[in-house]
Every structure is written in C-alpha cells, then in structure tokens.
Amino acid sequence: MELENRRSPDDHLTDDALFALALPAAGVPEVLPAHLLECPQCSRALADWKNAVRDLADADEDVLEKRTGEEWSAVEDSTLSAIRREGTPGRGRVRTLRWALPVAASLLVFALLVSGRPDSARVSEPSDDTAGLSAQDKADDALLRDVDRLASGDESSGGWGALAPDPGIPDPPQGEGRS
Amino acid sequence: MIPRETDPGVDEALLIEEIRAGNTQGFEYFVRQYQRKITRVAYRLLRDMGEADCAAQESFLRAWQNLNDFREGSTFETWLTRICINWCKDRLKRRRLVLYFHQTADARDDETGPRDTALDPDPSPERRAMSREIRERLRDAIETLSPRQKTVFTLKHFEELSIPEIAELTGLDTGTVKSHLFRAAHKIRERLRDLRRKA
Numbered sequence: 178m179e180l181e182n183r184r185s186p187d188d189h190l191t192d193d194a195l196f197a198l199a200l201p202a203a204g205v206p207e208v209l210p211a212h213l214l215e216c217p218q219c220s221r222a223l224a225d226w227k228n229a230v231r232d233l234a235d236a237d238e239d240v241l242e243k244r245t246g247e248e249w250s251a252v253e254d255s256t257l258s259a260i261r262r263e264g265t266p267g268r269g270r271v272r273t274l275r276w277a278l279p280v281a282a283s284l285l286v287f288a289l290l291v292s293g294r295p296d297s298a299r300v301s302e303p304s305d306d307t308a309g310l311s312a313q314d315k316a317d318d319a320l321l322r323d324v325d326r327l328a329s330g331d332e333s334s335g336g337w338g339a340l341a342p343d344p345g346i347p348d349p350p351q352g353e354g355r356s
Numbered sequence: 357m358i359p360r361e362t363d364p365g366v367d368e369a370l371l372i373e374e375i376r377a378g379n380t381q382g383f384e385y386f387v388r389q390y391q392r393k394i395t396r397v398a399y400r401l402l403r404d405m406g407e408a409d410c411a412a413q414e415s416f417l418r419a420w421q422n423l424n425d426f427r428e429g430s431t432f433e434t435w436l437t438r439i440c441i442n443w444c445k446d447r448l449k450r451r452r453l454v455l456y457f458h459q460t461a462d463a464r465d466d467e468t469g470p471r472d473t474a475l476d477p478d479p480s481p482e483r484r485a486m487s488r489e490i491r492e493r494l495r496d497a498i499e500t501l502s503p504r505q506k507t508v509f510t511l512k513h514f515e516e517l518s519i520p521e522i523a524e525l526t527g528l529d530t531g532t533v534k535s536h537l538f539r540a541a542h543k544i545r546e547r548l549r550d551l552r553r554k555a
Contacts, residue, residue: 193545200513202541225483229490234514240405241396253391256413257384260420266375266383267424 188212190219199226368432376423387416390433394440400510401444403499411447415440430524438525441507448503490548497547505540508533 190198190212201207213220244252366385375382391412398411418439419426426435501509507526511517519537523530 192548196545196548197541200541200544202538221483225487226490229487229494230513232487233491233495237396237400237403237514241392241399249392252395252409252412253387256387256391256416259413259417260383260387261380263417263420265378266380266420267422 189216190222195219195223195226198223199230369428372423372426372432383420386419386432386436390436391416393433394436397437397511397515398440398444400514401441401507402447407447411440411443414443418443434524438527441511441525445503445507448506452503493548494544497544500547501540501543505536505543508536509540509544512537 190210194210198207198209213223368386371382371385394415395408395412398415399405399408402408402411415436419432419436426432498506498509504526508522508528511522511525512519517525519530519533522528523533526533528536
C-alpha cells in the first residue's frame with residue numbers, strides 16, 4: 178500500500194491509506210505516515226478504523242462469553258457422549274474401508290458384467306446376419322442347408338430322416354415318424 | 357486471540373499414547389481443555405453459534421477417529437484446530453454454493469447490543485456512527501471473501517496469529533498465506549471504496 182508520507186498537513190489520508198494502516202495487507206504493521214503526527218483529524222479517523230476492527234473481533238468474544246460455565250459443560254458433555262458412541266479411537270481408516278470395500282466389490286462386479294456382455298451376446302445370437310429374418314425364413318434356410326448337404330452325399334448326420342421339417346407342413350403328431 | 361496455554365501438569369503426548377492403548381477416558385481432558393477454544397475459532401469463521409458448536413464437536417470426533425494419525429511433531433491443539441478449520445472451510449464452501457443457487461444472502465444478525473458498545477473513547481454520536489458504519493461494512497465485506505481468504509484473514513486480524521502459525525494451521529506455505537491475505541485485504545478495500553470518511 179502506498180503510504181503518503183509526502184502529504185502536506187491539509188492533505189488528509191485517503192480511506193485506502195487508513196484501511197492499509199488498520200488492516201495491513203501483508204499482515205505486518207505498516208510504517209505510520211508522518212502526517213498522522215500533525216493531523217488529529219486523520220489520527221482520529223485511523224482510530225475509528227482500528228476501533229471498528231477491534232470491535233468486530235470483540236463482538237465475537239461477546240457472543241461466546243454470554244454462554245455460562247454450565248452451558249459450556251453441557252456442550253462438552255454432548256461431545257463426550259458422541260465420542261463414546263464412536264467406540265474405540267483410531268477407527269477412521271476401518272470406517273473408510275468398511276465403506277470402500279463393498280463399493281470396490283460392486284464396481285468390480287459391474288465392470289465384469291459390462292465387459293462380459295458382448296461375449297454372452299455373441300453366444301446367444303450365433304449370427305447377426307439372421308437377426309432380421311423371420312422364423313419362417315430361418316426354417317427355410319435350415320431345410321435348404323440340409324438338402325444341399327444330402328445332395329452332396331453327406332448322410333453322416335442322420336440322412337433324410339434328419340431333414341429339417343418342411344416349413345410349409347405342420348409338425349406331425351408325437352410318435353408318428355417320417356417314412 | 358487463541359490462548360495457547362495448556363495444563364502444565366499434563367503430558368499430552370503421553371496421554372494420547374495411553375488413549376491409544378485403551379484408556380479412552382483420557383480423551384475427556386482434551387474436550388474440557390479445548391472445546392471452548394475450538395468453538396471460538398469456528399465461530400469466527402462461521403459466525404453462527406449452532407454451526408460453531410457442530411464444527412467443534414465434529415472436529416473432536418474426527419480427531420478421535422483418526423487418533424492413530426496424530427504425529428508427535430505437532431501439538432494436539434494445533435492438530436485439532438487444523439481439523440476444525442478444514443471443516444469450517446468446507447462448510448463455508450457449501451454455504452457459498454447455496455448462496456449461488458438461491459441468490460439470497462444468509463440472514464445476518466444486524467442486532468445492536470454488544471456490538472454497539474464502541475471502544476471509541478470519543479462519545480460523539482457522529483464518530484460513533486462512523487465507526488459503526490465501518491464495522492458493519494467491514495463485516496459484510498469479510499463475508500464476501502472466499503473460504504480460504506476468510507480463514508487466513510480472520511486468523512490474522514481477529515485471532516492475531518502470526519503468518520507461520522496460520523501456515524501451520526491451514527497447511528499452506530507462508531508465501532501462499534501472505535498472498536491470500538493480500539488478496540483478501542484488496543477485495544475488502546474494493547468493497548469499502550465508496551465508504552467516505554466523514555471528517
């Protein structure tokens with residue numbers, strides 16, 4: 178803060194200068210300007226500022242000192258009760274871990290589920306190409322594959338009897354085999 | 357100002373060791389010794405007696421829960437005050453958020469009473485009014501500081517702590533404390549710029 182030592186006696190200290198003297202920004206008292214020695218007006222104004230600061234600090238003390246000894250004891254007892262409810266000291270980390278472990282476990286399970294989802298989706302849906310096909314189309318495809326296989330002489334999978342049912346014909350009743 | 361006297365007959369470090377070892381009743385000494393001091397620090401920052409009580413109790417609870425983290429390099433009082441200041445700073449931050457969203461200032465007690473008891477020896481009503489105006493404006497300006505600035509400013513000018521003491525309590529280095537102090541003073545001065553001295 179600029180201190181105004183070069184002032185004439187009639188050139189009074191500004192509010193800024195008074196503020197800087199009453200509440201020094203650097204936290205250490207500023208050098209008092211010589212003008213204060215000559216000017217009772219500025220000297221009084223600085224006293225106003227300092228009084229205001231001191232009064233503000235003391236006002237807090239007043240509020241606290243209104244509390245009686247019994248009231249303070251009751252507040253302290255309340256703190257001690259809260260502490261007794263806590264149990265043994267030094268359990269801050271245990272308390273934190275008690276919360277952290279389930280949270281970490283939940284996150285791990287979630288991460289596994291999310292990362293496993295595409296695999297399971299692949300298992301349940303063998304071909305994305307058939308995703309848009311109707312059941313009728315899929316049955317047609319299966320029948321055509323079987324016919325193609327048998328036409329090429331491959332009867333290893335049960336021969337004609339294992340043909341996929343004709344999609345146009347309803348399933349025969351139970352116990353009635355194909356001939 | 358924070359009185360730093362402790363009971364000379366009690367070795368606090370030893371007492372903490374005993375508490376850790378199972379003599380939990382020993383913690384009562386700390387509560388009886390420091391509750392008022394801690395409440396005052398909290399009140400300076402929060403300016404609400406209910407919240408100050410809450411801050412003090414929470415500080416003791418945190419100290420209790422984290423007693424194993426207490427290191428002998430520091431005193432219990434300093435450690436406890438630091439816990440309390442951190443709690444208050446969090447509280448002030450939350451309060452500012454609430455203010456931001458609701459755009460309503462906390463109802464401040466602008467009661468007269470003890471605060472009117474001016475220390476000014478001059479009884480002139482004009483000067484008394486001036487001093488009161490400065491005080492009120494100053495109080496309002498302090499409320500506009502950030503939690504950290506307010507903490508540093510309050511500890512310096514109202515608790516009259518030295519900059520190294522503030523640094524220890526807030527966990528900041530002394531340069532940062534000075535910087536916050538400077539910014540706080542600058543901000544308050546800006547807020548009081550329109551205050552004209554009544555000669």
